[in-house]
Amino acid sequence: MTVRKDTLLAHLGRDSARYQGAVNTPVVRASTILSASVAEFEAAHSRRFTAPFYGRYGTATTRALEEAVAALEGGYRAIAVPSGLAAINASLLAFLEPGDHLLMVDTAYGPARRFCNEVLAKQGVLTTFYDPSIGAGIELLMRPETRVVYCETPGSLTFEMQDVPAIAEVAHRRGAVVLADNTWGTPYHFASFTHGVDVSIHAATKYIAGHSDAMLGLIVVNEAHWLTVRETVAAYAYSVSPDDCFLGLRGLRTLGVRLKQHQASALKVAQWLAGRPEIARVAFPALPGDPGHAIWKRDFTGACGLFAMELKPVSKAAADAFIDALDFFGIGASWGGFESLAVPVHAVRTATTHQPAGPMIRLHIGLEDADDLIADLETGFAALHLVAAR
Ligand SMILES: Cc1ncc(COP(=O)(O)O)c(C=O)c1O
Numbered sequence: 288m289t290v291r292k293d294t295l296l297a298h299l300g301r302d303s304a305r306y307q308g309a310v311n312t313p314v315v316r317a318s319t320i321l322s323a324s325v326a327e328f329e330a331a332h333s334r335r336f337t338a339p340f341y342g343r344y345g346t347a348t349t350r351a352l353e354e355a356v357a358a359l360e361g362g363y364r365a366i367a368v369p370s371g372l373a374a375i376n377a378s379l380l381a382f383l384e385p386g387d388h389l390l391m392v393d394t395a396y397g398p399a400r401r402f403c404n405e406v407l408a409k410q411g412v413l414t415t416f417y418d419p420s421i422g423a424g425i426e427l428l429m430r431p432e433t434r435v436v437y438c439e440t441p442g443s444l445t446f447e448m449q450d451v452p453a454i455a456e457v458a459h460r461r462g463a464v465v466l467a468d469n470t471w472g473t474p475y476h477f478a479s480f481t482h483g484v485d486v487s488i489h490a491a492t493k494y495i496a497g498h499s500d501a502m503l504g505l506i507v508v509n510e511a512h513w514l515t516v517r518e519t520v521a522a523y524a525y526s527v528s529p530d531d532c533f534l535g536l537r538g539l540r541t542l543g544v545r546l547k548q549h550q551a552s553a554l555k556v557a558q559w560l561a562g563r564p565e566i567a568r569v570a571f572p573a574l575p576g577d578p579g580h581a582i583w584k585r586d587f588t589g590a591c592g593l594f595a596m597e598l599k600p601v602s603k604a605a606a607d608a609f610i611d612a613l614d615f616f617g618i619g620a621s622w623g624g625f626e627s628l629a630v631p632v633h634a635v636r637t638a639t640t641h642q643p644a645g646p647m648i649r650l651h652i653g654l655e656d657a658d659d660l661i662a663d664l665e666t667g668f669a670a671l672h673l674v675a676a677r
Pocket residue numbers: 370371372373396443468470471489490491492493502503504620621622
């Protein structure tokens with residue numbers, strides 16, 4: 288019987304028989320975990336990455352979250368780390384050594400880009416940024432020492448889709464490992480491992496935790512590369528609190544219903560924005576007409592609530608006035624919580640050019656009523672016009 292993802296979300300990562308009938312896996316707080324004998328202690332050490340041994344490697348709460356997310360995405364195992372950026376950094380560090388070459392998508396999350404330029408560069412790793420639309424053309428950039436090809440689809444500021452299967456086919460043929468930031472797709476909407484990804488990276492801070500109250504990263508890995516990543520995470524001593532893992536597990540239970548609502552509202556708002564005279568373009572792969580729509584439809588089972596709007600030429604002051612006037616959209620980093628957010632887009636590009644018609648604004652469409660959000664955005668446009676007319 289094929290069990291569908293919504294059913295998995297309700298049942299993965301919990302075992303009430305182990306916890307006196309409690310529906311949820313409890314928060315197991317521990318540094319020391321005692322063994323009954325030396326033999327048991329030594330056996331526990333040899334299983335430290337999969338069973339409780341010492342708090343730094345995680346407790347039963349950590350394992351429950353890891354097992355649930357790995358099964359949901361179809362990976363071999365998952366590893367919880369303290370943030371999405373830690374998931375990115377640890378995954379890169381696991382595979383790259385001095386003299387290696389990394390192919391990094393030009394539209395990657397900004398701090399990931401900085402990690403390549405500022406940390407990996409000092410360690411003798413050369414990064415080449417590549418155009419997200421490159422597809423199989425990535426072959427031309429591959430070198431004998433290319434060890435990692437890194438994808439983020441869509442880019443989380445400007446929303447360009449990538450042809451991951453085409454890129455992965457080339458990377459694997461040339462002996463490179465494929466890493467992908469799947470935060471936007473989530474394990475619910477993008478099956479990384481059937482699209483050629485070896486290591487799937489999640490800022491679980493976003494939709495998995497889902498309530499803007501936890502920092503959490505998850506690395507889901509295939510069998511061939513699991514131990515390499517697990518040992519790197521252990522060597523750098525990345526460790527997550529069981530409380531945050533509990534929040535990740537709690538978030539998972541409603542991931543499916545939340546994503547359905549985020550997608551429906553985001554589509555409604557995006558379609559409304561696309562018809563506004565102030566808008567040059569809405570960058571959202573789920574919208575028919577978006578340059579990435581065909582790939583999104585082919586590879587993803589749905590969308591989330593994050594997209595960007597490109598204004599027609601207008602001053603920064605007018606664009607800022609638009610954001611400042613919004614009541615239901617908070618101004619702040621991150622996304623994927625239950626609430627709506629709006630931030631200006633400042634995209635750094637070196638392999639491609641990013642020349643929007645006017646200022647770009649990234650919106651996260653939360654779980655508020657979509658019509659209320661549209662009314663709020665209307666107020667924003669009124670404020671924009673007031674400043675533009677000055
Ligand atoms: C696409 C993407 N990846 C990774 C991260 C980093 O996640 P965290 O904030 O949990 O470190 C973010 C954060 O905004 C993100 O948008």
